[in-house]
Each structure stands twice: as C-alpha cells, then as structure tokens.
Amino acid sequence: MTVPPDRGVSRRSFLKGSAVAGIATTGITAAAHATAPSKPASFGPGEHEIVLLVNGKERKVKVETRTTLLDAVRDGLDLTGAKKICDRGACGGCTMLLDGETITSCLTLAMDAVGHELQTVESLSDGDKVHPLVQNFVHCDAMQCGFCTPGMVMSSLACLQKRGKPTDAQMRHDLSGNLCRCGTYGRVMEAIQRTAVGGGK
Amino acid sequence: MKPFTYVVPQSLAEACEASQKPNTLLKGAGIDLIDRMKERLQTPEQIVNLLPLKDELAGVAVEANGELRIGALTTLTQLEQHQALAAPAFDGLRLATGMTATPQVRNRATVAGNILQFTRCWYVRSEAFHCLHGGRGPTCLAMTGENRYHSVLGWSDCVRVHPSNLAPPLLALDAEYSTRLGDKVRRRKFSELFPADPRAQNPEHTLEAGEIVTAIHVPAQPAGTRSAYCESREKLTFDWATTACAVRLVLAGGVITAANLVLGAVAPVPLPREKASALLVGQKPSAALFAKVAEMAYAGASPLAHNDYKLTIGKAIVRQALDEAVR
Numbered sequence: 001m002t003v004p005p006d007r008g009v010s011r012r013s014f015l016k017g018s019a020v021a022g023i024a025t026t027g028i029t030a031a032a033h034a035t036a037p038s039k040p041a042s043f044g045p046g047e048h049e050i051v052l053l054v055n056g057k058e059r060k061v062k063v064e065t066r067t068t069l070l071d072a073v074r075d076g077l078d079l080t081g082a083k084k085i086c087d088r089g090a091c092g093g094c095t096m097l098l099d100g101e102t103i104t105s106c107l108t109l110a111m112d113a114v115g116h117e118l119q120t121v122e123s124l125s126d127g128d129k130v131h132p133l134v135q136n137f138v139h140c141d142a143m144q145c146g147f148c149t150p151g152m153v154m155s156s157l158a159c160l161q162k163r164g165k166p167t168d169a170q171m172r173h174d175l176s177g178n179l180c181r182c183g184t185y186g187r188v189m190e191a192i193q194r195t196a197v198g199g200g201k
Numbered sequence: 202m203k204p205f206t207y208v209v210p211q212s213l214a215e216a217c218e219a220s221q222k223p224n225t226l227l228k229g230a231g232i233d234l235i236d237r238m239k240e241r242l243q244t245p246e247q248i249v250n251l252l253p254l255k256d257e258l259a260g261v262a263v264e265a266n267g268e269l270r271i272g273a274l275t276t277l278t279q280l281e282q283h284q285a286l287a288a289p290a291f292d293g294l295r296l297a298t299g300m301t302a303t304p305q306v307r308n309r310a311t312v313a314g315n316i317l318q319f320t321r322c323w324y325v326r327s328e329a330f331h332c333l334h335g336g337r338g339p340t341c342l343a344m345t346g347e348n349r350y351h352s353v354l355g356w357s358d359c360v361r362v363h364p365s366n367l368a369p370p371l372l373a374l375d376a377e378y379s380t381r382l383g384d385k386v387r388r389r390k391f392s393e394l395f396p397a398d399p400r401a402q403n404p405e406h407t408l409e410a411g412e413i414v415t416a417i418h419v420p421a422q423p424a425g426t427r428s429a430y431c432e433s434r435e436k437l438t439f440d441w442a443t444t445a446c447a448v449r450l451v452l453a454g455g456v457i458t459a460a461n462l463v464l465g466a467v468a469p470v471p472l473p474r475e476k477a478s479a480l481l482v483g484q485k486p487s488a489a490l491f492a493k494v495a496e497m498a499y500a501g502a503s504p505l506a507h508n509d510y511k512l513t514i515g516k517a518i519v520r521q522a523l524d525e526a527v528r
C-alpha cells in the first residue's frame with residue numbers, strides 16, 4: 001500500500017519537474033528518441049507508451065496524445081476508482097491528486113502527467129486494509145449511491161494533508177469542487193473530522 | 202477529440218518556433234481547450250504544450266520598481282495564495298481568483314488561460330447549433346433564444362459574454378501584458394488584449410496566431426489604493442458569474458482621488474465604465490454616490506428577453522463592490 005503523506009506535510013511542488021524532465025528520466029517514448037535533441041519532443045497523433053508514476057509505482061500505459069488522464073488510468077491501468085461523470089470538469093467525480101493537489105483528471109491530458117506524482121483512490125486500500133479516512137467514510141455512512149465518493153475521498157485527503165485539523169469553513173472550501181447528488185456533504189465532513197482526530201485507525 | 206501532434210518544447214524559443222506551424226494551438230492546463238476539443242469546436246493538427254515552460258513562465262515576483270510580475274503559467278491557486286496579493290490594493294484580484302471555478306480547476310488553470318478562455322455561450326459551444334459566432338449559421342441564436350446568461354451591454358450582432366474572472370480586476374489595476382511572437386517581444390496595455398469591436402466571428406482576443414502571453418504586469422499602486430471584486434451567480438461554486446464588478450479606488454483624506462470600475466460577465470468583452478468611474482473622483486464615499494455610480498455603470502444597457510435581471514443584480518453588485526472597497 002502506498003502510504004499517503006503525513007498530515008500537514010505539503011507535497012505541493014508547483015515548479016517541479018516538467019513533462020520534459022519526466023520523459024527524459026524515464027526515457028520511454030520511441031518518438032522522443034526519434035527526434036533530434038535540438039528540436040522539441042513531439043508525439044502522436046498515433047498511440048505510444050508513456051510511464052506514469054501512479055501511487056508510488058512507475059506504470060507503463062499506451063495512450064494517444066488526446067487520451068485524458070482519467071481514461072488512461074481507468075482504461076489503460078484498470079484503476080477504475082475515479083469516475084467519469086460529466087467529463088467536463090464540472091462534478092469532481094474524477095478527482096485525483098497530482099503532486100499532492102486535487103485535479104480533475106477528465107480535463108487533464110495523460111501526457112501532461114508524465115514526470116509528476118499521481119495518487120488515486122486505490123492508494124488508500126491494500127486488500128482488506130484501508131486508510132483511516134476510508135474507514136471513517138464507512139463509519140460515518142458518508143455515502144449513499146457512492147458515485148461521487150472516490151472523488152470526495154481524494155478531496156478530503158487533500159484537505160487533511162494541507163490543513164491537519166480543518167475547520168468547517170476550510171472543509172467546505174476544499175470540498176467545493178465535488179458534487180454529491182445524494183447530499184452526503186455533512187457526513188463527509190464528519191468523516192474528515194474523525195480522521196483528523198485519529199479515528200478509524 | 203480529433204487526434205493531434207503534441208509538442209513538448211524545452212524553451213520559450215522552441216515553443217515560439219513550433220507555434221508558427223499552421224493549425225497549431227497553444228495549451229496551458231487545457232481546461233478550456235480540451236473541453237472545446239471534446240466538442241470538436243477545435244480540431245488542431247498540433248498542440249504546443251506550454252506547461253513544461255513553468256520554470257520560465259510561472260510564479261509571481263515583485264520587481265524593483267514595485268511592479269507585480271505574474272507569469273502567464275502561474276496557476277490560479279498559486280496566484281491567490283501569493284503573499285504579494287495580500288495588500289488591500291490587490292483584494293479584488295485575489296478574491297476574483299479565489300472565486301473562480303473549483304479547487305481542482307484552480308490548482309491547474311493558468312492565469313493566461315483564464316483570461317483567454319472562450320465564451321461560455323451554450324449555442325456557440327455546441328457544434329449542433331448553427332450560430333453566427335461559431336461560423337456555423339446566419340444569426341446569433343442567443344439573441345432571440347435562451348439568453349439569460351448573455352450580454353446586456355456593448356453587443357452588436359452577437360450577445361456572448363466574456364467569462365474571465367481575472368480580466369476585470371486586472372483591467373481595473375491598469376495591468377499590462379507581455380507576449381512573444383517568433384523573435385518579437387511586445388508589451389501592451391491590458392485593454393488592447395480585447396477587441397474594440399467584438400462582433401461575431403471576431404476572435405475573443407487580439408493575439409496573433411502563435412503569439413504567446415508570457416506575463417501580466419500590475420503596476421505598483423499608490424498609497425491609499427483599495428480594490429474589490431464582487432459577482433453574482435447561481436451556484437456558490439462551479440459557476441461562472443452572471444454579473445461581476447471590479448473596482449480600484451485611491452483614497453486620500455477620505456476623498457476618492459482616482460477610480461477604475463470594470464464590469465464582467467455582462468458584455469462580449471470585460472467592460473471598463475469610464476463615466477461611472479469619473480463620478481467617483483473628487484467625492485467622499487456615500488451610499489447615495491454609489492447608487493448613482495451603479496446607475497451610470499449600466500447606463501445605455503439593452504437587455505434581452507430573459508436577462509433584464511442582470512441590470513437589477515448588476516447594480517447591486519456594483520454598490521457592494523464599492524462598499525467593500527472603502528470598508
């Protein structure tokens with residue numbers, strides 16, 4: 001199981017390695033080798049292989065340049081936790097953490113994630129063992145149909161990582177990019193609070 | 202999305218060269234662009250990804266002359282949280298940034314991409330509608346159709362609105378922008394970024410094909426500068442504004458000595474309202490003055506069948522922005 005970073009530790013790295021650096025270090029793309037070093041690397045339009053750093057592991061996946069990160073992870077890596085609901089950045093169902101920050105993976109190209117650390121909801125369980133946050137979602141009954149839940153969990157995780165013990169206002173702020181048609185927000189906030197004080201271990 | 206070639210430049214110079222190729226589009230985070238490509242409104246042969254240039258083009262810095270330099274690829278989250286924006290002069294810009302979209306979008310979206318995003322008009326953003334601005338039909342369908350989110354000011358043959366949260370406060374702060382096109386480096390007033398005649402089928406901005414915005418510059422603000430940004434919208438989050446107002450005032454001894462008032466989300470371009478601003482100068486803040494200014498800000502408005510609510514709410518938003526600026 002990938003151990004999520006400690007609470008309060010920010011993994012934010014805005015100016016971190018660019019996609020170029022990622023491609024150069026992982027050296028996986030035939031097209032990259034085919035282009036002269038003085039020219040910018042260029043890929044596609046056809047299929048090619050990239051390496052994504054997913055939940056602490058390097059994973060090879062075949063993509064086209066137009067493949068979204070969500071499709072690459074769901075269809076290419078069979079990590080189907082993140083949901084494709086609106087596919088337009090307007091629901092939060094596809095939320096993943098890129099370099100520790102929440103993003104909508106449906107409006108991110110898979111290519112753009114090369115060289116960055118990606119964390120999906122699958123990182124929070126290992127067989128029957130689950131992360132305390134997930135345990136607290138169960139304990140607080142923080143889901144109904146469960147469709148928004150993977151995204152909710154990832155925004156909740158980012159909230160805890162950033163704030164330690166978040167206030168109500170901070171939780172509202174950090175969850176404001178996740179829609180739940182079943183109206184579980186209150187219980188999601190309880191689950192976050194319970195995790196913040198060490199519950200669910 | 203149609204297939205395309207994806208270019209990863211290693212320097213601005215490489216990006217400039219690659220972007221000269223015909224049928225090429227530039228990509229920031231891609232939040233607006235990928236959306237339009239999924240709808241097949243854009244079918245470029247080549248995309249130049251600007252994100253690898255973050256080392257060069259992201260971040261906020263205060264220059265020796267006090268000017269704020271905002272890198273074009275700075276994310277909205279980075280901008281909102283930067284300590285340089287903590288000063289009251291930048292309240293408007295900071296609040297407008299923090300109110301945009303959702304945390305997930307702000308964590309990715311770039312400043313340049315926000316300003317250059319395409320209008321949200323539901324006719325032009327759907328290939329199915331034969332609308333004039335999209336070059337797919339003879340008339341602006343919103344003019345006679347469902348137009349509650351459309352323009353009340355400054356429109357002629359197309360009633361789309363400019364959706365950017367960042368544009369109004371940057372205009373109010375007299376910002377400038379730098380670009381690079383091939384070898385040419387240019388710096389211009391922010392107002393020149395938007396077309397003087399925003400007719401249908403005119404581009405939303407005045408950049409040439411392949412011209413890359415590199416930075417936004419906000420001049421040092423005089424002592425006593427206050428600013429504010431307020432907007433109305435239907436949802437607390439996830440939503441674009443229905444009306445917006447950015448103001449920048451300079452106060453000296455209780456008197457307003459300079460004022461810039463800019464409206465957003467009510468016209469095809471972000472709209473500076475000079476006459477309304479002029480009413481403020483030389484005056485002491487008061488509710489009566491602000492009510493007069495709000496009327497002037499919407500003077501000459503021509504609402505459509507479903508959006509005259511924008512006048513009522515828009516004026517209240519102007520008064521609220523002014524109240525907040527002097528508070």
Ligand SMILES: Cc1cc2nc3c(=O)[nH]c(=O)nc-3n(C[C@H](O)[C@H](O)[C@H](O)COP(=O)(O)OP(=O)(O)OC[C@H]3O[C@@H](n4cnc5c(N)ncnc54)[C@H](O)[C@@H]3O)c2cc1C
Pocket residue numbers: 088089090091226227228229230231232233234235251273274300301302303306309310311312313314315316317318319364365366367408412413414415439440441442
């Ligand atoms: C659910 C949701 C709600 C939203 N709500 C709001 C809101 O309330 N207010 C608001 O303002 N926005 C809102 N947005 C829009 C969002 O803020 C923009 O889509 C985003 O800021 C675009 O930034 P980007 O970096 O992804 O741009 P991209 O999509 O990469 O680019 C946008 C355009 O700018 C061009 N471009 C980008 N960078 C440059 C550059 N450096 N030089 C030249 N051209 C460039 C591209 O070619 C493209 O045409 C919302 C979006 C979503 C999904």
Ligand code: FES
Pocket residue numbers: 083084085086087088089090091092093094095104105106107
């Ligand atoms: S599926 Fe990505 S935000 Fe809705």
Ligand code: FES
Pocket residue numbers: 142143144145146147148149179180181182183184
């Ligand atoms: S639990 Fe059903 S959408 Fe959230």
